[in-house]
Amino acid sequence: MNNILITIAAREGSKGIPSKNLLKINGETLIERTIRLAKESSLTEHIAVSTDSDEIKKISEDKGINCWFKRSKSLSGDNVAKVEVIRDTLDKAEQYFNKSFEIVIDLDVTAPLTSIEDVKGALDLFKKNQYQFVTTGCEARKNPYFNMVHVSKNRLDIINKLNKPVTSRQKAPKVFELNGAVYVYSRKFLKDRMEIFSEDQGLFLMPQDRSCDIDTIEDLEYIKFKLSREQNKNIVVIGGNGLIGSSVVNKLKEDYRIFNIDIKNTSNYKFSNNVHNYKGDVLKIKSIEKIFEDIEKEHGAINVVVNCTHFKRQTWEKNLSKLTKEEINKSMDQLLTSVFLLSNLAIKHFIKNKGGNLINLSSIQGIQAPKFWHYENTDMSSPIEYSMAKTSIISMTKYLAKFYKNNNIRINCISPGGILDGQSEEFIKNYRLSTSNIGLLDPTDISSTIEWLVSENSRAINGQNIVVDDGWSL
Secondary structure, eight states, X not given: XXXXXXXXXXXXXXXXXXXXXXXXXXXXXXXXXXXXXXXXXXXXSOEEEEOSOHHHHHHHHHTTOOOOOOOOGGGSSTTOOHHHHHHHHHHHHHHHHTSOOXXXXXXXXXXXXXXXXXXXXXXXXXXXXXXXXXXXXXXOSSOTTTTOEEEOSSOEEESSOOSSOOOSGGGSOOOEEEEEEEEEEEHHHHHTTOOSSSSSEEEEEOOGGGXXXXXXXXXXXXXXXXXXXXXXXXXXXXXTTSHHHHHHXXXXXXXXXXXXXXXXXXXXXXXXXXXXXXXXXXXSHHXXXXXXXXXXXXXXOXXXXXXXXXXXXXXXXXXXXXXXXXXXXXXXXXXIIHHHHHHHHHHHHHHHTTOEEEEEEOOGGGTSOOOGGGGTTSSOOXXXXXXXXXXXXXXXXXXXXXXXXXXSEXXXXXXXXXXXXXXXXXXXXXXXXXXXXXXXXXXXXXHHHHHHHHSGGGTTOOSOEEEESTTTTO
């Protein structure tokens, strides 16, 4: 990574919004946020800020970036191309660090929704295809083949006409808009003064909701809203690699800061796909407590904990009358005791932080006995330990919610019906006979309910068991 230079261009002037690069969102200036993004990407130790502002220079140095030069007036005007500033920064960096940089990554200060994954994704695309230049963009919100026009002599004309008229947005050729959030250059591109929109160049696609550049006050207010939601909701998902857990993570990660703790994670910590991933075992509650402390130290209060853990033991297929005390105890430790201890840990943090939201998973097997005929002619069963534990989780939810009243804490659980996951055709057919419209559910049926429980739209819901089963329990 020593051949990478990250550049950040932040001049003093701005026509649209005065001192734009010094705007604060959630107590952090845009230049500070961009420096943090550069550092947290862990792509290089070589970061250069090009500025003509003494204040930006001081902020950068306070954040550990040595601003050894000040941008010249000739490169600080409104009409100067940004690529010229980046070339100048590369020249000065190579002199200062006494080395050649083969790759230059420029981060735009006024695109504060850019994530580490966006930066790394653009770099990976650059390397994989051996491009000379990569920039970021998103699918265009307006399409010049369908809903963009020019007006001439009292007439409206589509900007780009095709031989066959386009009757809907979906049938129009896909087009993309550049968002300018990340630029990745080869040294050759910058030194040889190559042109954008030529060969050996690529586009890394970002989501539309992160592709927002601050040009107007309206842009600023939208980004403040987005970042305030992220700032105010740190959500821990336990078991985020599982069937329901992964759906929860994917559903929430665009609007909230997500921390996935799962025993299947391959490393102690990794930031990937806009999610903070930790390796943790809920059967070792001290290790989970340490992760909670690390999260709060780095990112602030934990606001929501969603427990999606799932255990299945080989003894679940065992004859009921032959279960041993040891086997029952082990299953209950996994299915129930771990949920109780994790709930206690979450509530401890919520009390310290003056509020929080805990969501556990029970099951339809916790509200009534299994329909044993569903399992006829299959190799599946419904173990008694599972029903015992899931029933207890519902009772525990009501108890805890009432016990911790007046602490600004909400505690609820969801009882999902069966989730489609490779079951036999015989079971699927039998199960469908007991439901109303769908049969076996999709994980998103559960994660959508969790999304609602996470939001303030459910602020009056506390101590409840929410059944999501397409009428299985009727």
